[in-house]
Amino acid sequence: MALAGTGTNYSAPWWVAWLHDVPRVNLRFRSVPGRFEPRNDGYLQSFLFILGVAAVSLALNLLLLFVHYTRLCCCQRGGNGNVKRSSVCCSTWCVVLATLLCSTAIGIGFYGNSETNGGLKKVTTNFMDANSTLHSINTLVEKTGNNLKGKVASPLEKLQDSYSRWPEFQQVVRRGFVKAEGLRQLFQALPFWTANGQLAYIAETLASVEFYRWLAYLILLVVNTLICLLVLLGLSKQSRCLLLIALLAGVLMLIVCWASLGLDVVLVVGMSDFCIAPDNYISNLTLEYGIMGKDVLNYYIHCSIVSRSPFQKRLTGGLRLLSDVQSIILELIVFTAEDIPNTEAQLLNIQQMLNSTEVSLHQLTALVNCRGLHKDYVGAMHGLCWEGTVGMLFLTLFSLASTILLNIVICITPKTWCDFYRRNSHYEDVEEDEICRTACGNTRRPPLPSFYSYSSFGSQTSIQPTSQSITNAPVSEYMRAVSIPSHT
Numbered sequence: 001m002a003l004a005g006t007g008t009n010y011s012a013p014w015w016v017a018w019l020h021d022v023p024r025v026n027l028r029f030r031s032v033p034g035r036f037e038p039r040n041d042g043y044l045q046s047f048l049f050i051l052g053v054a055a056v057s058l059a060l061n062l063l064l065l066f067v068h069y070t071r072l073c074c075c076q077r078g079g080n081g082n083v084k085r086s087s088v089c090c091s092t093w094c095v096v097l098a099t100l101l102c103s104t105a106i107g108i109g110f111y112g113n114s115e116t117n118g119g120l121k122k123v124t125t126n127f128m129d130a131n132s133t134l135h136s137i138n139t140l141v142e143k144t145g146n147n148l149k150g151k152v153a154s155p156l157e158k159l160q161d162s163y164s165r166w167p168e169f170q171q172v173v174r175r176g177f178v179k180a181e182g183l184r185q186l187f188q189a190l191p192f193w194t195a196n197g198q199l200a201y202i203a204e205t206l207a208s209v210e211f212y213r214w215l216a217y218l219i220l221l222v223v224n225t226l227i228c229l230l231v232l233l234g235l236s237k238q239s240r241c242l243l244l245i246a247l248l249a250g251v252l253m254l255i256v257c258w259a260s261l262g263l264d265v266v267l268v269v270g271m272s273d274f275c276i277a278p279d280n281y282i283s284n285l286t287l288e289y290g291i292m293g294k295d296v297l298n299y300y301i302h303c304s305i306v307s308r309s310p311f312q313k314r315l316t317g318g319l320r321l322l323s324d325v326q327s328i329i330l331e332l333i334v335f336t337a338e339d340i341p342n343t344e345a346q347l348l349n350i351q352q353m354l355n356s357t358e359v360s361l362h363q364l365t366a367l368v369n370c371r372g373l374h375k376d377y378v379g380a381m382h383g384l385c386w387e388g389t390v391g392m393l394f395l396t397l398f399s400l401a402s403t404i405l406l407n408i409v410i411c412i413t414p415k416t417w418c419d420f421y422r423r424n425s426h427y428e429d430v431e432e433d434e435i436c437r438t439a440c441g442n443t444r445r446p447p448l449p450s451f452y453s454y455s456s457f458g459s460q461t462s463i464q465p466t467s468q469s470i471t472n473a474p475v476s477e478y479m480r481a482v483s484i485p486s487h488t
Contacts, residue, residue, distance in 0.1 A: 010378045012276050013386055015393065019272035025049050036273040036281050047266045054262030058255060061407065065251070068411055092235060098408040099228045105401035106224050112394025113217045119387030120210040126380040127203035130373055134193045137367045141187050144360045148184040151353040152325070153177060155346050159332075162343050169336060176328035183321040183357075186314055190364065192296045195289070217395065220256060224402060227253055231409055243413055254406045261399035268392040275385030300377065303370035311368050318361055326354050 024032040026045035037043045156177040163170040227249050234242030274281060279301050286297050295310045309315075333347045 010381045010385075013389070016272045016275045016385060016389055019269060019389075020276040022269065024269075027052075034273050034276075036270070036277075038270075047270065050265050050269070051262045054258055054265070058258040061254065061258070061403075062251075065407070065410060069414065072414055095231065095235060095409055095412050098405050098412070099231050102402060102405040102409065103225065103228050105398050105405060106221050106228070108394050108401070109217070109221050109224075109398030112391045112396075112398060113214060113221065114391070115387055115394060116391025117210060117214045119383040119389075119391055120206060122383030122387065123380045124203040124207045124210070126376040126383065127199045127206070130376040130380075131197070131199035131203065133367060133372055133376070134196070134199065137364065138191050138193070138196060140360055140364055140367070141190050144357055144364075145184050145187045147353055148180055148187065148357060152350055152357070153180045153184060155350055156180060159343060159346065162340060163336070166336075166339070169332065172328055172332060176325050176332075179321050179325045179328070183318055183325065186318045186321065187364075190311065190314060190368070192292050192311075192368075195291045198291075217260075220253075220260065221398075223249070224253055227406075231413060235413075247410060247413060250406050250410050254403060254410065257399050257402045257406065261396065261403060264392060264396040264399055268389060268396055271384065271389050271392065275381070275389065278381055278385070300370050300373045303374035307370060309368070309370070311365075315361070315365050315368075319358075322354060322358055322361060326351065326358075329354065 020034050022034075024034055024043070024046035026032050026042050027049055028045075030042075032042050032046045035043070156173055159173050160170055160177070163173055227246055230242055230246035230249070233239070234246055282301070283294070283297055286292055287294060293310070299307055299310055329347055329351045333344065333351070336343060336347075
């Protein structure tokens with residue numbers, strides 16, 4: 001598909017062809033053709049199969065998390081409390097690394113969401129432009145037809161009575177009336193689009209759906225970011241409450257990510273099936289509902305220099321009829337101005353209306369040319385099949401990465417917290433024992449210095465130490481109470 005002379009063309013990108021080649025399987029595990037047939041039960045079952053795989057994966061994931069938590073609780077109850085510092089650091093850094101990678105996946109999700117939104121906005125913009133062109137064609141044809149009927153054909157019909165005394169002029173007027181009627185009928189036959197306003201309705205519906213899709217993904221990305229921040233903050237503060245909130249939110253986010261992953265895969269597969277050959281589906285749809293003729297549709301889809309316009313014959317015939325009517329009116333003005341002066345003003349008004357009709361006919365020729373509508377068609381396909389599919393692929397990558405990284409965070413974070421708790425409890429017990437020993441040791445007062453009693457009958461060599469009782473009296477009083485006998 002190419003648009004000659006404008007430099008705009010569309011061809012399916014390689015990732016669309018790659019996705020289109022992925023085999024489709026229905027609910028009976030049978031292969032399904034990849035043709036885009038949204039009303040075919042077998043084709044729809046292939047999408048249900050993808051959603052079913054996502055649902056089963058989610059159920060298995062939650063079951064494995066339950067088994068992991070059960071095992072972790074049992075192991076913690078049977079633990080001896082000896083946790084190495086290296087084990088705590090390893091598990092902590094694993095959680096931090098997984099959280100940072102999850103933040104990177106969130107960045108990919110933001111890019112994919114923006115790219116998808118930009119592509120679908122381009123689709124709606126081109127749809128609105130095409131609808132404006134079609135509306136202009138219909139309006140111009142309707143207005144010109146009404147003017148030909150009210151300001152050309154009707155006055156010519158009335159002028160036949162004014163030329164009753166001149167049969168030759170009356171015949172000329174009748175011939176002009178017939179040609180004016182033929183020109184009006186030709187204008188009325190030019191509109192080729194029967195579904196008036198449908199493109200605008202499709203564009204508005206698509207814009208509304210895209211806004212809610214973009215908003216939902218934005219909320220999902222923001223909540224995912226908050227969960228990552230909660231995990232990092234809980235680890236830095238060693239807060240059990242923050243980590244518990246982050247884990248509960250992480251489990252809910254895991255469920256949402258699995259659901260978004262299934263929907264993303266369904267959308268990207270369906271878009272690839274449509275974008276691999278959009279001409280076929282659009283042709284079948286327009287012919288089924290009788291929106292336009294096959295030759296007209298092919299003219300706008302396959303627009304090139306060699307393409308033959310289906311309106312060329314009508315437009316050429318219209319210009320010829322218009323020229324004939326203008327010649328008739330000019331002839332009547334020239335030859336009847338002296339004999340019937342009261343008809344000159346009417347003939348001049350008719351001539352002015354015919355000049356305006358000539359301008360409208362040239363505008364209509366430009367509007368029905370294939371370049372404008374084909375450019376809108378190619379722009380819409382580029383927005384959907386290039387930017388749109390790329391954005392959906394990045395969103396799919398975000399959902400897949402988020403499910404993996406959230407599983408890692410959810411599995412390791414409880415173990416990290418338990419290791420912190422057990423290690424801190426162990427250190428608190430050791431410190432408490434040391435404090436108790438120190439306190440008990442400090443309550444034992446060292447014995448007071450021994451005082452020796454001397455006997456008056458003994459020598460210095462026979463001096464024996466006597467046990468002294470501990471008293472709380474002051475030392476000075478104690479010393480005065482003690483008397484040391486002198487040697488004789």
